[in-house]
Structure formats: C-alpha cells, structure tokens
Amino acid sequence: MLHVLRALALALVLAAGPAAAQLSIEITGGGANQIPIAVVPFAGEGALAQPLTDVIDADLRASGRFRTLYTGPQNLNEASPIDFATWRGRNADALVVGGVYPLPNGRYEVRFRLYDVPKQVSLGGLALAMSPQQARATAHRIADFVYEKLTGDRGVFSTRIAYVVKSGPRYELQIADADGQNPQAALVSREPIISPAWSPDGNRIAYVSFENKKPVVYVHNLATGQRQAVANFKGSNSAPAWSPDGRLLAVVLSRDGGTQIFVMNADGSGVRRLMSTSAIDTEPQFSPDGQFVYFTSDRGGSPQIYRVPAAGGDAQRVTFEGTYNVSPRLSPDGRQLAFIRRDGGRFQLAVMDLATRQTQVVGEGPRDESPSFAPNGKTLIHATETNGRGFLATTSSDGRVKQRLSVPAADVREPAWGPFPPAN
C-alpha cells in the first residue's frame, strides 16, 4: 500500500511539475555575523507534500544572514513550553516552532511562534490559513516574518523575478518565485526578448520583443496575458523604465534619428523627448523619488552614467572612473547605484554609494550584465556567463553572499527583481 501511495505521489508531482525548466540554485558564499536559528519541524506538517520548515530553512539560509541548525523532530508546537537552556546549549539565538492543523474543506491553518533564545521571550507569531497549493507561499511569508523580526529589514522571500531563457531558437520570458521555484512562461517567441521591467504594482511587465524583426516595446499584463505594443515607431524602440508611480514609461526611440530618451504615459500616449543630443542616450531609470532619470550616454566620448531632472534640464555626469560604465540601477532607498563597469576587458557589477561616490566592485565578471536590486535593497541579481552559458547570480549588496541560478542546457539572462507583493 505504501508503495502504491508513493507511486501516486510521484505521479502527482510529475503531473504538477512546472512546464518551464526549473532554475537550480547553488549558494557560493557566506556572510559574516550570521544569526544561528533553529527551525523545528512543525507538528503535523507531514500531511503536506513538502514540509513547510524545509522551505523556511532554505529561504533563511539563502539570504546569507542566517545559519540554520538541524534539530530533527522535537514534538513541539507553537503552544509548547520552551526549555530555553537546552536551546542555548545548542547555540541557537532564535527558535521557530509551529503546527499545521487541518480545517474543513481541505484547507489548513498554520500557526507558529518565533523566540529570542538568549532573552527568553517570544517575538510573536501568526496564524495563516492556506490551501495545500499555497504551502510554499505560506512558508515564504513565515520566512519573511522571521527575517524582518531578526534583521529589521523586510524579507523578499515572497517576491518574484522575471528573466529570459534562451534554449536553441526559443526565447521565453519567465516569471518565478524569488527562490527560482514555480517558473511560468509569460511569453514564448522565436525572436529575442530583452529588458523586462516590472511595473511598481507588480501587475505588468514592460519589455522589448523582436518578433517584428525590429525592437518594439510592449506592456504585458501578467494576470490576463494581454499585451500592448506601447512604443512601435519607425526605427528602434527599447529600454523601457517605469516611473515610481507607474504612470509613466521612459523609453528609448530612434524615430527622430539617433538613440534618444523619451517619456510617455504607460499606455503609449503623450510621447515627449527628454533631451536632445547627437550622442547615444539610453538605459533610462527613474530614481525612486521620481525626481531624476539616470541613463547611459557616450556624449563625453565613452559610455558613462549621467542623470537629468525627470522634467528635463541639464544632465550631470555620475561616473568618472574608467572608460565604460553602463546599465545604471538605483537601490530602492535611492542611496546606491548599481552598474556594470568594464575594466581591462572584464565587465563587472559595481555598486556606488551616491553620497560618498565610493565604488565597490561586487561581481566576479568577466561578463556581468543587467543588474537589478531586490525590493529591500539587500541583494542584487544580475546576469553573467561561464563557458559560453548564461546564468543569473545574486549577490548581497556588500558582495559577501552569492548564489547562482541556472537552467540546464539553456541560457538565462536579463533578470528583473519584482516589487514587494501587496500587503494583505
């Protein structure tokens, strides 16, 4: 009977398997000052296809800010009295306990509690109702709760990432959970797709598709799958970037000659030119306060990063070191600028503190591209390459913790980290 059940379970897993090839994750670095935490298997979670605490454990470990301790089954739940001396003896600074309880109509309630072990106090907990299909999402929410209570920063375990997978002649714009699970194809094409950009509400993605033998900017509604060509002028249309309020798109058009930045309404109406130069101006990015547009320009003879008031005006140069600084991306707090720097033929991810102008190279190169900040600003994702194969790498903004995300036998590129999910 057990064999039959296993076979059934396997068949179900296969049937429910994602249509798109899974991203696999490998952690390649470790942070300093990691918090040692014990995530005790939740009472009753064996009823689920995958234990919640496996997902919580993996999330916390992958963030680089926690060291997770193996506890084995403990016969504890969120209501159990805690023997703090024992957990101190195991060097745990934090402890998570909980239980999974069946509700009528196939749903479950998950209750958990987080403890500060040295202080011997509860830091709170939650009760969450879920369907079995929501188990991973529930685990990510619990990991977000733990991460925020213990680090003071909002967690990004419930966010999503967009990226492009190229396998042979096939291009797919995929959306996956931040841990690489649950990938879904938003667009499949025989022609290239580049420069995906999330709308601030996370409901739409703008991107450039070459399906008409030239670059055209589309806005794609993720819930309905409906999409609209919002910039399809004579010449090339590319590099879409949303304003922080989601009402405007900066785009790059060649319709009036050259490669120049324009601003328009998100539906494609009201197109106006931001600057007039005879140089290449491209890769616009709004600052988080909406006041400036950062961009790449070769107006000084080599590609460098500049910024201009979003309403138009005089541009100021931002990068000065080196002869190739491109792909500006602002951190969510507006204090840091991530970009790609070429140094001796190597293209590497760098981060500049905008107040002090100090720059730190955090990527390993030699072909780093397309940086994108996580919405809490603590991690960056970017594209890179080894042995001719593209993959994605995440790195903490101090460069210490690194992970790589790859798809077997395919190129992965053009990552964009989505916003926080709406509060509920």
Added chain:
Amino acid sequence: MKKILAAIACAALVAACSTTPTDEGAAVESRTPGTGATGQAVPGGGVTGTPIGGGAVDPLKDPSSPLAKRSVYFDFDSDAIRAEFKPLLDAHAKYLRETAAAKTLLQGHADERGSREYNLALGQRRADAVRRYLVFAGAPESRIEAVSLGEEKPVCTEKTEECYARNRRVDILYQGEF
C-alpha cells in the same frame, strides 16, 4: 513518389539558397545565423522574395549583381562606412531610386561585448550611417527604415576578434525578406 518529393525538396532548397546570398561566408538573411536563434519566425511570411518585373531575373537574387551583397561590415566602435562597401551601397541606392515598389529594412548589429541596450544603440548608429549614405546617394528616405538588433542576432558565436568583426554589420533586407 520518392523522386517527386526529392525534386520538390530540391527546388525548395534552390529557391531558399537564392534568397540568402552570402558575403565573406556570413549568412546575410537573418533567418540562418549560427545561433539558430531565428528559424521560423513567430509572425510574418516565408523567406522568398517577391520577383520584381515579369520574366526578368530579380536583380536582388542574381548572384552576379552587386545587389546580391547585403552586408556592410564595420570596425570596432565605429559607424564609418568603409570605402570597400561604397560601390555596393551606391548600387542599392540606385535600385531604391529606380524601383518605386522597393522598401528596405536596414538591420544594424553589434558584437556581444557589453550591455545589450548599449549594443542596440551601437547597431542603430551603424544602421543610421547606412541610411544616411543611401539617402545621400539618392535613395528616397521614406522607403528606408533603419533599426537595430544589437547583439541579439550574431552570425558568428565564437569569442574571437574575427567573429566579433563579422557581427559588427548592417544587413540590407527588402520587402518580403522581413
């Protein structure tokens, strides 16, 4: 039956070949680059060009015509038209001037190093340079569109200088070919 099928396949091949003239061994038509990134297009029709004028050989497909050459190559970080390509562009300008139905799409390309969007801009600069040359040589601007495919459609995928040089190009396509 087999023979008939083979003959059909062969005829199809010949037709396909005649629409993909080569220059320095580089496939000009963007449907046959080394990456296989193109293959079947999502929308749009087939590869076959539309013959212009009845009976006569289409000069765009006549291998002895300069119009069969469809790629212009560029130096690193440059959009200057090299002297060797001027006779070819002069021939295309004349054809566009004299053939009222002809429309052309100039697809600029860059090598793969660096930012995809910046490379798109470099390819655009090359396509714009070819457009300006054609207009200067008398081709009507209204029937020319200059676009860029950036680094997305390499004809050569090795990481060598020779390969990068073949990817820094503008391809000239006529109606029915894009």
